[in-house]
Amino acid sequence: GENVEQHPSTLSVQEGDSAVIKCTYSDSASNYFPWYKQELGKRPQLIIDIRSNVGEKKDQRIAVTLNKTAKHFSLHITETQPEDSAVYFCAASGASGTYKYIFGTGTRLKVLA
Amino acid sequence: GAGVSQSPSNKVTEKGKDVELRCDPISGHTALYWYRQSLGQGLEFLIYFQGNSAPDKSGLPSDRFSAERTGGSVSTLTIQRTQQEDSAVYLCASSQQVSNQPQHFGDGTRLSIL
Numbered sequence: 001g002e003n004v005e006q007h008p009s010t011l012s013v014q015e016g017d018s019a020v021i022k023c024t025y026s027d028s029a030s031n032y033f034p035w036y037k038q039e040l041g042k043r044p045q046l047i048i049d050i051r052s053n054v055g056e057k058k059d060q061r062i063a064v065t066l067n068k069t070a071k072h073f074s075l076h077i078t079e080t081q082p083e084d085s086a087v088y089f090c091a092a093s094g095a096s097g098t099y100k101y102i103f104g105t106g107t108r109l110k111v112l113a
Numbered sequence: 114g115a116g117v118s119q120s121p122s123n124k125v126t127e128k129g130k131d132v133e134l135r136c137d138p139i140s141g142h143t144a145l146y147w148y149r150q151s152l153g154q155g156l157e158f159l160i161y162f163q164g165n166s167a168p169d170k171s172g173l174p175s176d177r178f179s180a181e182r183t184g185g186s187v188s189t190l191t192i193q194r195t196q197q198e199d200s201a202v203y204l205c206a207s208s209q210q211v212s213n214q215p216q217h218f219g220d221g222t223r224l225s226i227l
Contacts, residue, residue, distance in 0.1 A: 032213030043204070043218040044156070051213070089155060098169045099211045100146065103156040 002027040002095040006104025013080050014112050021088055021107045024072040027095035033073050034101070035064060036089045044089060048075070052094075080111045115139075117219035119205050125225045128197060134190040134222045138207030145188050146206040146216060147180060156204065162188060163211045192224075200226045 003026040013019050023033075031052035036044035050057045050064045050073065057064050061080075066073040077084055087108050091101040118137040126132055138145050147159040158172040162182040173179070177195075182188040192199055202223050206216035 034215060036218075043220050046215045046217070049215060094213050098171075099144070099163075099213060100158045100161050100169050100172070101156075101216065102158065105155045 002030060002092055002102045004090060004092050004102045004104045006090050006107060008107060009105065010108045010110070012110045012112060015080060015082060017080055019075075019077045019080055019084070019109055019111075021075045021090070021109070022072060023074070023090035023092075023104050024070075025092040025095075025102075026071070027092070028068075028071060029095045030071075030092040031094040032092070033064070033066060034091050034093070035075050036091070036103075037086045038089065038106075039086045047088075077109075080109075082111050082113050085109055085111045117205055117207050117217055119203075119219035119222050121222060122220060123223045123225075125227065126195060127227050128195060130195055131191065131193045132195055132224065134192075134203050134205075134224070136188045136190070136205030136207075136219060138186065138188070138205070139217055140186075142207035142209055142217075143185065144208045144211040144214070144216075145182060146208075147188070147190050148204045148206065149201045150204055150221070151201045159190070159203075161211070168211075195224075195226045197226045200224055 005024045034049035038044045063076045087106045090104040146161040148156040160170040177193045180190045202221040204221040206218045208214040208216045
């Protein structure tokens with residue numbers, strides 16, 4: 001079945017710097033890749049998503065890139081702010097006729113003021 | 114309501130008891146998903162519904178776990194004969210359609226088995 005690997009597990013950056021989180025998926029049939037932000041004790045919130053017919057998508061300080069050949073996708077946050085501190089999860093969906101999300105193991109991002 | 118609603122928000126019960134967790138999806142959303150999140154861990158898929166049918170229940174950990182959805186709306190996740198390892202946050206999400214649409218999560222039910 002589908003497997004999603006996410007790196008790094010923890011990431012600390014200085015305020016204003018950029019942060020990059022990378023995910024790799026195993027099933028080439030996956031065609032939808034959302035990213036969620038989860039603050040402590042809160043629900044996961046969708047921050048950006050990308051479909052397999054697109055290579056890059058940007059929304060203000062957040063961007064996602066997808067490389068279908070290599071089966072990996074990345075989240076880029078520019079000009080980080082303390083409120084970006086949270087756990088970020090990537091997911092892949094659409095593999096092998098099922099529409100469940102397979103989530104990565106999460107990245108704890110700390111933005112240092 | 115505007116978002117996905119789950120109840121109860123917290124549940125503490127003794128080992129061996131049965132529990133029922135409820136999820137009210139966003140109105141009009143045909144797809145509904147259940148996940149489990151242990152402390153500090155990722156989201157583990159349990160089951161999803163398309164309407165009242167469950168095309169994929171491959172994530173249910175054992176036959177003590179079951180779920181149903183009625184009227185294409187409310188869903189109930191039932192855990193029978195609870196064990197301590199069942200302690201986790203159970204999250205529900207819904208999406209407009211089942212095919213690769215954004216999922217919107219509820220706040221979850223924090224289940225603690227004593």
